[in-house]
Structures are given as C-alpha cells and as structure tokens.
Amino acid sequence: MTDGVAERSRPRDRILETAQDMFHKHGIKGVGVDAITEAAGTNKMTLYRHFESKDELVVECLRATAAKASRMWDEFEAQHPGDKLAQLHAWVRKASELLSADSRGCDMANAAVELTETDHPARRVIKELKEAQREKLVALCHDAGIGQAELLADTLSLLLEGARVSMQSVGAEGPSAQFVRMAESLIASFRAR
Amino acid sequence: MTDGVAERSRPRDRILETAQDMFHKHGIKGVGVDAITEAAGTNKMTLYRHFESKDELVVECLRATAAKASRMWDEFEAQHPGDKLAQLHAWVRKASELLSADSRGCDMANAAVELTETDHPARRVIKELKEAQREKLVALCHDAGIGQAELLADTLSLLLEGARVSMQSVGAEGPSAQFVRMAESLIASFRAR
DNA sequence: TCTGGAAGTTACAGACCGGTAACACCCTAG
DNA sequence: CTAGGGTGTTACCGGTCTGTAACTTCCAGA
The missing domain is CATH 1.10.10.60 (Homeodomain-like)
Structure with a gap:
C-alpha cells in the first residue's frame, strides 16, 4: 500500500x-x-x-531531471547518426511530444519561478544546467549548417519555454498548440539564408 | 517607518x-x-x-495587474492613432522595456506555475485574463494587415512568455536578450507574405 | 552466530501559516 | 454632542512546516 x-x-x-x-x-x-x-x-x-536539507534535495532532483533530459541528446544521435539537421527536427518533435504528454512544463524554469530567494542553492545549478542545454542546442544548430546558429537556438529556446509556461496558464489549446509549426517554419527560414 | x-x-x-x-x-x-x-x-x-481569504486577495491582485497591463493598449492607441502596425511595434518595444526593467516576469504566468491546485480560484481568472490578452494581440496583428494574424500573435506571445521565464532561470544575458530582434524579424517575415 | 551499520519509529522543538474572537479606539456624518 | 462604522490591538486556534533526538529493528557480511 x-x-x-x-x-x-x-x-x-x-x-x-x-x-x-x-x-x-x-x-x-x-x-x-x-x-x-x-x-x-x-x-x-x-x-x-x-x-542535508530540503533545499539540497531540490538541487539533487534538478540535477537528476537535467541528466535525464541530457540523455535525449544521445537518442537523437542514435536515431540519426551524423545527420545534425535530422537531429534538430527530432528535437522539435520530441519537445512537442513532451508538451502533449505533460502540462507542468520545465522543472528548472518552474523552480526558478518559485524559489525567489536570490541565494537559494538551486538558483546556481538552474543557471548552470540551462546554460549547458543552451550550448548543446547552439552546437546542434551550428553543426546542422545554419548560419546564425545562436539566434536560431535562442529563438527555439524561447518558443519552447514560452509554450511550456503558456500551457500552464491558458492550457494546451492556447498558443502552445502551434509550437511545431512555429519551430519548423523558423528552421526553414533560417536555412533559407 | x-x-x-x-x-x-x-x-x-x-x-x-x-x-x-x-x-x-x-x-x-x-x-x-x-x-x-x-x-x-x-x-x-x-x-x-x-x-475573504488569501486566495481571493491573490485573485484581486491578478485582476489589478491585468487592468494595469490593459491600460498600456490605450497608450499605444494614443501614441499612434489609427496606425496599427506602429502600435504593434510599440508593443514589442514596451515588452522589451518591461523585460529590462524587471526580471520577475509575468505575475499571471508565475501564479499559474505556483498554484498547482487545479481548483484554485486564481486558475480560472488567469486563463480568462490571458485569453483576453491573446485576443487583443490577435486583433492588433489582424488590423495591422497581417495575413496569419493568429499565428503571428501566438508566436509573439510565446516568445515573450519564454523571454520572461528565461530571464528568471538564466538571467538577462541569456536568450531573452535577443527578444526585440526576434520579434521584429518575425513581424517583417509575416508582412512579407 | 555475532556485529555493525542502515533503516524505521516516536516524539518533539520552534517557527510559521491562514484565519478568528473580543474589545478598544477614532473620526466623521448626522 | 452623539452614534456608528471603519480601524487597530492583542491573543488565540489548529494546522503544517523543516529539522532533530533517542531509541528500536532489521539485515547482510564476516
């Protein structure tokens, strides 16, 4: 029981x-x-x-979820070995799958919203982990042959982050429903340059 | 004191x-x-x-902040009477100003993240107010002569929402720093159709 | 079989939470 | 001047929170 x-x-x-x-x-x-x-x-x-404290437990939890998310990158590489552009599209597809499957968004972003104390131990690791994720996406965009890799990666990041938080306030039928469409046409327009 | x-x-x-x-x-x-x-x-x-309770106080606070945000639309109309496209650009500029001035993002989105109880009275009003804001932005895009007004409005919404939450996790030097650039080139590309 | 460490149990400390009761006060409208 | 409503004060309720102490139980390895 x-x-x-x-x-x-x-x-x-x-x-x-x-x-x-x-x-x-x-x-x-x-x-x-x-x-x-x-x-x-x-x-x-x-x-x-x-x-040693609840705060430290929170930190460990965030590290664990980040590690799980990090493993998805290996899946992309396994599914499309060497084909970075296909991996980028896989990233979009995976992101939208997770959006559909779960409406509570990103644990790290949610934690950053909740834990307003500027010296909370979690804030440091949130920033570190988010920066690491950003670098991965930038690298993927770059290796996929996209010119303005940083700008595309950042735009995709904001779109996803926005979709995850939008779902929590207006629901899945709101703007987040168009995430795949937005992301794909963004990638297309960046590739066309 | x-x-x-x-x-x-x-x-x-x-x-x-x-x-x-x-x-x-x-x-x-x-x-x-x-x-x-x-x-x-x-x-x-x-x-x-x-x-009558803290929860009701929260609801009233959210209504008050939404009312304040709603007043910004009047400013746009006053600054650019009749020129809807200029008002849309004013919206982008205002959004980025608020991003720079304050790193705690949107009260409604933050509340939606914090208040996970599905029957919390605030959840209802958050959804209502966010939907009202969405309709306003869609109308503005439409009246500015943009074809896919809903899609542009939703994309801008997600970008802004993402920028506001991204600031809280990675800070102002992260992806949110490029918000204006992203929004402006989005508007340009939608207008070019 | 014995032993040592990990895990479970109970009780508690001290603080804070949302919310209420009873009562004193002050200021303004009549 | 007086009545009454809005406000302030104090004390309290029951509950929950993080974190700890002291003790017991269990189990695996030597």
Whole structure:
C-alpha cells in the first residue's frame, strides 16, 4: 500500500525519484518532506541521513531531471547518426511530444519561478544546467549548417519555454498548440539564408 | 517607518498594492498575510474585512495587474492613432522595456506555475485574463494587415512568455536578450507574405 | 552466530501559516 | 454632542512546516 515507487530499491533512490515526481506535479513549496517520505515508503529521518536539507534535495532532483533530459541528446544521435539537421527536427518533435504528454512544463524554469530567494542553492545549478542545454542546442544548430546558429537556438529556446509556461496558464489549446509549426517554419527560414 | 506604501490612502488600497508588489517579488507562497499587512501599515483583521481569504486577495491582485497591463493598449492607441502596425511595434518595444526593467516576469504566468491546485480560484481568472490578452494581440496583428494574424500573435506571445521565464532561470544575458530582434524579424517575415 | 551499520519509529522543538474572537479606539456624518 | 462604522490591538486556534533526538529493528557480511 505504501508502494508508490518500486519497493525494492534503496531508500535514497526512492526518495529522489518520488521527490522529483511530486515537486514536478505540485511545485516545490507545495510539497513537504513528510509527504515525500510517506509516498516513498520511508521516513523523515532516512531522508535527512541522505540529504542535508530540503533545499539540497531540490538541487539533487534538478540535477537528476537535467541528466535525464541530457540523455535525449544521445537518442537523437542514435536515431540519426551524423545527420545534425535530422537531429534538430527530432528535437522539435520530441519537445512537442513532451508538451502533449505533460502540462507542468520545465522543472528548472518552474523552480526558478518559485524559489525567489536570490541565494537559494538551486538558483546556481538552474543557471548552470540551462546554460549547458543552451550550448548543446547552439552546437546542434551550428553543426546542422545554419548560419546564425545562436539566434536560431535562442529563438527555439524561447518558443519552447514560452509554450511550456503558456500551457500552464491558458492550457494546451492556447498558443502552445502551434509550437511545431512555429519551430519548423523558423528552421526553414533560417536555412533559407 | 511602517510607511512602505503611501500612508494616506485607504487600507484596502494599500493592502492590494502592497500584496501585488510582494507577490510579484517573492511569489505567492513565499509571502504570508502577516508580512503583507505589516508592510501595508495595517493589520490582519483589516485585511480579512476586505478580502475573504488569501486566495481571493491573490485573485484581486491578478485582476489589478491585468487592468494595469490593459491600460498600456490605450497608450499605444494614443501614441499612434489609427496606425496599427506602429502600435504593434510599440508593443514589442514596451515588452522589451518591461523585460529590462524587471526580471520577475509575468505575475499571471508565475501564479499559474505556483498554484498547482487545479481548483484554485486564481486558475480560472488567469486563463480568462490571458485569453483576453491573446485576443487583443490577435486583433492588433489582424488590423495591422497581417495575413496569419493568429499565428503571428501566438508566436509573439510565446516568445515573450519564454523571454520572461528565461530571464528568471538564466538571467538577462541569456536568450531573452535577443527578444526585440526576434520579434521584429518575425513581424517583417509575416508582412512579407 | 555475532556485529555493525542502515533503516524505521516516536516524539518533539520552534517557527510559521491562514484565519478568528473580543474589545478598544477614532473620526466623521448626522 | 452623539452614534456608528471603519480601524487597530492583542491573543488565540489548529494546522503544517523543516529539522532533530533517542531509541528500536532489521539485515547482510564476516
């Protein structure tokens, strides 16, 4: 009954996975450590033996989700080896799939909105991870033979970020519904230069 | 000393104004009613005589900020009477000004991120107000003589929404720095059809 | 079989949260 | 001058929050 997450894994892993899920669904300030440990089938003491504070748990969760997102790049390379342009289109397709499958947007962006304390430990890693993602997309655009790679990458980033937050305020039938169309015609117009 | 907001206005107005400011800066769940009333130079009882709950206060704050944003449209019309295309460019310029002046983004979008409870009274008004804003921008694009007015308006919306949330995670030097450039070349390419 | 460390349990501290009751005050309209 | 409504003050309620202490239980490895 207490088995929300696979029972036969280490408590630390269960806590991390459960916390990721609950922070994602309900927000960081919307979930207490008691609720996390209960859903993970463990207890508060065990959580504080593995994470020195809730803030540090948040940081670990963000790193974990970023690592998962980072693995998608490997899939693109595996699906279209060497074909960077195809990988860029795969990126667009994947982004729209994730938009359709989940309406709570990006954990890092959401965390940045929630955690307004300027010295919160999560803010630093959010910036780092987002910058790393940006560099990857810039490189992909560049290797795909696009001239203004940075500008295209940044525009696509803003479109996706906007789509994810727009879904949360106006829903999936709002402007975000046109994301693929916007992204594809953007890529086309950049390639035409 | 307790005079954060003009002392010689009605308590209700001071509370509303102070709450807007504090919710904007620190988030909704990051601010308690005690802190609001203290900053407004009044007390909790007075707050609860004018607003039936914190949630309702949040709703009123969102309506107030939306009303303020709505007034900007009148400025555009006053500055460029009848010239809808010039008003559209004024919209872009104003948006970028606000981006530079404030890094905490859109109150409604931020609230949608924070308030994950699906039945929260604010969610309804966020959707209504965002839809109203969308219709205004679509109408402006349409009246400016742009063919695919909805698509341009939605794309501009996502870009702006993305810029506002991107600033909060990666800062002002990130992708959002290129917002004006992106928006202007988008408008140009839509006009060229 | 024994032992040591990881995990679970219970209870608690101290702070903060949203919200309310009872009462004193002050200022203005009549 | 007086009545009454808006406001301020104090104290409180029940609940939740992060984080800790002290203790017990369990289990794997030697």
